[in-house]
Amino acid sequence: MRAILLSETKTAPTLTELPLPAPGPGELSVAIAACGLNFADLLMIEGKYQDTPACPFVMGMELAGTVTAAGPGTTIAPGTRVAVFSGQGGLAEAGVFPEARCTPLPEAMSFEEAAAFQIAYGTSHVALSTRARLAPGETLVVLGAAGGVGLTAVEIGKRMGARVIALARGAEKLAVAQAAGADVLIDSETPDLKAALKAAGGADVVYDALGGAVGEAGFAALKPGGRFLVIGFAAGEPPALKLNHALVKNLEIHGLYWGGYLKLDPKVLTASMATLFGWFAEGGLTPHISARFPLDQTAEALEMLRTRRSTGKVVVLTAPQAATAEGR
Incomplete structure (x- = not known):
């Protein structure tokens, strides 16, 4: 799979090829369709974010895609469309994530909207x-x-x-x-x-x-x-x-x-996300995505975020057939 790897803080992340591991107990393998960018991604590159993973790691905190395989002890079936708050691993064509971080999507929510939604x-x-x-x-x-x-x-x-x-x-x-x-x-x-x-x-x-x-x-x-x-x-x-x-x-x-509520009080996040997905299903929320980039133009997407030229969210389309930046 192709992925955006940060090998060392204060250096530019790079597009590289990585193997995809099989899901273990309590894990799901996800074919990633879209990844939302956040200001925290910029802080991670600088080594200034409070939860920067140990390098090297695949960047991308929140993503959306389709479950392709399920490890032992999971309840979400392959074929389910999910949003994932992973903290890392979203800027890739695929990934393996704890089922606890995966939320099935409302039927009307697109992958792009889901990638821009959770955080x-x-x-x-x-x-x-x-x-x-x-x-x-x-x-x-x-x-x-x-x-x-x-x-x-x-x-x-x-x-x-x-x-x-x-x-x-x-x-x-x-x-x-x-x-x-x-x-x-x-x-x-x-x-x-x-x-x-x-x-x-x-x-x-x-x-x-x-x-x-x-x-x-x-x-x-x-x-x-x-x-x-x-x-x-x-x-x-x-x-x-x-x-x-x-x-x-x-x-x-x-x-x-x-x-931080994942450790402080995860029930707050669960209840909040249930409320928000309900509002979305009612037509009460409209995610605003101002720019979309393919995976190989992640550097340009991050620069748009860094220079505060975007409004709402910037989303990277991670599938190989993703639209070009000119189509954003």
Whole structure:
């Protein structure tokens, strides 16, 4: 099978040929159709991600495909279409994964949609429902609202009955956030973001996928009793939050590492994903994929993610007959 291998951190991953092992007890062999890219993939290359596997490893944290063989003790049959949150191994034509990481797909969900679904939607749903306890009628501010996770926060926030203020860079990205349901649009390059957010009514919950100065402005715009969600640092650095403001205004600060719930409380992820797949089946969620690349153009796909030129998700089509980048 062809696969994207990271031999050593701080070096470029390479396309290589690897043998495919047979599934062992509790494992499934999957013919991979699509793999969703995440900001964490870039951090893994740099050796900065909290769960970077030991090198060498096949990259790709989430994938979708068809079960081709089942090891002893499994219940998912060959021929079943599945989404897999694997943490690694998705950027390949095939792979072997624990059955516990595999979820059968709703009939209407395509492989591309499934590859773009679990981490982004799962992060936003657990953050907004379990951590921030977002309530109908509250105001949610999403920082980085056109990105892979930010766009799902806009969509889920509206689904949960919130008024959503979206911050993104430029008119094109703001239009994508508006199409996902945002009520108020603010360009993240506005000179005084704190003033702009307060003029828009302030925030009950801030979903911060950016960090840096934008995150600091969002934190400053929280109403008393507000909640601040630390999701990621796409801007390059964590925000310097003023904890004396947290004290005076009775603010809550919640970190959210979705994959960490596999150890912290896996039932939260199971229940969340069941809710999200149900919403999708009802037509209530629409994964936004802005670019698709074949496996041999993974470097270009990662560069699009690195330079923040994408909106929503970037997906790599891993099958040999995958569409060319020109067709994205």
